[in-house]
């Protein structure tokens with residue numbers, strides 16, 4: 001009797017903890033990861049402040065990479081949602097918190113001085129750790145190279161991180177993102193020096209590349225902000241948001257192989 005009671009107790013316990021029995025013998029071939037993007041940020045503050053904000057507040061990220069010393073902290077499981085992207089869009093996808101992994105890099109961001117806005121460099125050790133982490137994430141979730149993006153690319157009207165000091169070209173050298181071929185850019189630049197395309201051309205190309213912006217045909221503020229985001233990434237020496245031949249050439253090369 002005592003034996004029976006303990007069996008019954010065990011069965012009840014199993015029922016509470018495990019739910020109905022589920023057979024895991026079969027697996028569908030048609031499946032992939034829900035993670036389709038990696039979004040990069042700077043914290044605009046030091047490590048203790050960032051840790052406080054990202055673990056105790058309404059915003060969060062999957063990973064936080066400190067600067068000195070450089071170390072990786074995981075704050076949210078990759079298969080759960082973190083709150084880092086906010087109102088955001090890329091191509092036909094919106095609200096990218098649903099489909100992305102967010103990585104915050106400890107960096108002061110920028111400081112406004114009488115000489116203008118000054119941005120801060122990222123320590124090489126921090127970027128080396130980021131590249132290692134990105135390689136693992138890309139392998140785990142099969143992230144395409146055009147889906148590792150900055151926060152300012154998916155929210156160009158309100159964000160500027162990871163900023164013009166972020167070394168995107170190092171990520172390209174590591175094979176993580178695509179980069180326009182310099183010789184091809186130089187060649188196309190010559191043609192654009194003779195005749196700069198109009199606002200509608202830039203807007204069409206920027207949208208083809210992935211940015212979400214109104215195609216007004218005008219040099220409006222929204223277009224300027226998107227050009228700032230594009231230049232910060234591909235031509236960080238000058239990111240005034242003004243259209244020029246080099247920007248046109250970079251954009252033309254990057255979109256020449258994209259599907260319309």
Ligand SMILES: [Zn+2]
Pocket residue numbers: 040041042084151159161
């Ligand atoms: Zn951000």
